[in-house]
Amino acid sequence: MTVWLLGDQLHPESHVLDGADRVLLIEATAFAERKPYHPQKLGLVFAAMRHARDALRDAGYEVDYRRAETFGDALDAHFDARPGDDLRLMRPPSHGAAERLRTLVESRGGSVAFVADDRFLCPPEAFDAWQDGEASGTPREGGEAADTFRHEAFYRWMRRREDVLMDGDDPVGGQWNYDESNRETPPADWSPPPVPRFESDDLTRETLDWVTDRFDTWGEATGFAWPVTRAAALDALDHFVEHRLPAFGPYQDAMVDGEFALAHSLLSSSLNLGLLGPGEVIDAAVDAHRRDAAPVESVEGFVRQVLGWREFMRHVYRRTMPDLVESDLLSRSRDLPPLYYDGETEMRCLDAAVGHVYDRGYAHHIERLMVLSNFASLYGADPRELNEWFHFGFVDAYHWVTTPNVLGMGTFATDAFTSKPYVSSGNYVDRMSDHCAGCAYDVDATTGADACPFNALYWDFLDDHEERLRGTGRMGLMYSHLDRKSDAELSAIRERAATVRSRARDGRL
Template identity: 40%
Template sequence: MSAAACCVWILGDQLLIDHPALQWAEAHTAREQIRVVLIESRGRLQQLSYHRKKLVLLLSALRHYAETLRARGYVVDYVSAETFVDGLQQHVSAQQPDQLVTMAASEYATRELQSSLADRLQLPVQIVANTQFLVERHNPIPEPEPGKRYVMESFYRDMRRHYAILVTDDKQPVGGAWNFDKDNRQKLPKDAAPPPRISFTPDDITRQVLSEIAAVRHGVGSLDGFDLAVTHDQAQAALDDFLEHRLAGFGPYEDAMSSQHMLIYHSMLSLYINIGLIDPLTALRMAEAAYHAGAAPINSVEGFIRQILGWREFIYWQYWRQMPGLRMANSWGAQRLMPQMFWDGQTQMRCIQHVVERLLADGYSHHIERLMVICNYCLLAGVDPAGVADWFLMFYADAYEWVVLPNVIGMGLNADGGLTATKPYIASANYINKMSDYCKGCHFDHKQRLGEKACPYNFLYWNFIIEHEATLRANPRFGRSVLGLSRIDEAERRQIQAQADEYLAELEVYENSGS
């Protein structure tokens, strides 16, 4: 073991309790020679107008993490600087380490920065593998066979087998099926009463962060009622609470939307998994144990496991396959700015109004509202994918580039040419009415596709199919929807296009979107 002084740089979304960079340092030098550096980068925090609760979550969790490390005997240098490089240069100048170790970042630009640190700092730099993602721990990382498309379902099954999650001894799916989606598309009953999620009272550290964010005129959304987990113990309590009170009901209603219940039976654990407060494999094993203990049915447990081991991991895998070009992907040629209603919730479209108002309040909505309310509208209306991605990064407390770009640009907007998803996820108002109570009491009629009361989702949906008929007809997964166009005569098609053109021409947009 060397006596060389070692700097361990841990990023703010890498708050792992057992951090591989620390493990590397401990294996290569004496504990008393290790200095941990944590950096609050003002430039990074103000890169976009992020949700204020997202900023509080990140800063409070980072400051609590510093205290956790100190309690474990580490010396922590907590630095506030304009950039990460500025902070590292301050630390290196003051501490004079012999080497630096850091865990590979989850985002492309930061990983590129890490690769340049040896030259910038004139210091040996060791970058250890990222362990926040199970696909990164998979050895070897799954790769498609030459000439074959590797869809999420195949990826998910391979990951289930590799990690032996919900599979039998001969690697077959527990319950006789790999997924139970057919059981998980129910509308929430009117008398449903999903239990509330656990909440946490802000302590002195969090109250200080709240005060700091309130004093800075930056960001979107409200700070009122901040009650998120900011420590590993609190995040574990949130996981325990979900498994005990909401996992059993999750499956049947995971696609449901409600004006009365924001979470329904969703977990909201992505906020904590994405910054390292919860280990994804721990969450998966605990959910699997709940099934075997009879605490939750197979469709709910498999649905939850699919969200993490399937979608989360597949999206991360796609991000690294497609970067750096993914941010610029725009296969539909969409150019419109993000509409104003997505910034303030001021609209007569009840579904968008509810989702945006909740976002402004809490920085969260569940995956179907993201896909079928927000992305569906933006794809149909021709909103620029990069602008939509930036909006997601700003408004969602669990949003980071690795998850937003493939989920939004790839899946939600189908702007990557079909690399992430095999079809565009578009729908008329009929889907929203089927899966929610949003259409009840709305100014617009979900059944009408023309006229003053016609829901914009309807004429925009058919306008999109008319405009892209040839492309959509060539997609075998979209044939049925294109066939529906045959029931609309030429005169009505022209009316649909005219109403869509008029609506889009008058659509109020947010001129500073993306800033």
């Protein structure tokens, strides 16, 4: 029996390795030729796999490391060497992946047994029992229908289930969340905590050079500083808890010119590669609070992202695919404007966010949601193209996590788990950042040549989609403001929005 580890299942203590003496790793390249992936994403995946190979060998495993164009090519070679081999594989979260892999193996005379994915804390059967109201024999909290997914109810259930930040049956500190305390903007004299850097060893440098020579990529290859080993990922976790977790809470929604990380953890790539497990990062953060090394506001905000949102996305994706990717509630079809690819724009917020992705394959969650996704939504870009852009551009992006985030939270292409679109005018960016003060556009103006593009696009978006959105969720307040605008004002807004879209389409924004 051989354990087949996929390239994002690299935790050396994963239960799939229990009792194994032989490990198969396949470094397939065909996927990297289908999209213009960020070179740091490809370099991260391939370097992490190669380091995992060496670490497993050092630990005494026999490792069959095969480099091929496709999984099928590598499996041909594997079964030529080991006819009829039985494989054990941790079930991948991407839709249809397990079935495709089973077909590849069985068509070559082998067998494959799938085991649970221990990169998550909530197994599918537990989520399904809770979601469908079967865990206690009564409807789940809130009494909502089983096909309605709501994060807050899930998050509270997970806190109780895993006994995280709990004082008996009550949340530590008396509150389930500290959102109101976690929306501050840093004072002018605040300096972000240090960002860890992981110098590339010879193997990583060799891998990065190979990636840039071998593939057509989008993004900057130099400056790579992501953990590619288990040891480096643990160092990254320790660094976050010691240096940035205390400030993470209050400034997690802030955007500061020239700063890509602020106090964010930068652990998502390590979590999604399996170099770190969710339980250990949650335990480290909670322990910091117990030691009075981090305030509850910061720890709860981080726990919400890992124990709540990450787990929630995995199951919403699992339950809603393939319908999730097949429609858009708002029927948008415009091509993503070229600024997402070349970064050419005078809008400082977009310039910064796209630049962060191009330079590092990373932007934090508010840049993703309220700048990159917000603008694409208001512009009317096809959500599926935006999803593809996120998928190839971010080092932490995988189909199971990018797709629900972009199509649900980011663009409201689906209302499976969101009750309204997360769109805003320039006022939000101004409130949460220092970008607007030095921008070529006037954030206080809605119409006119120098008006912030977000403003006219926002009101035009509400006007254009009124039939679908007016009665949705918490949209009443937004439409009450739209109702106060005169016909002349709306006409000027539509004209300005059309100009913004035209200039964005032509790369002149």
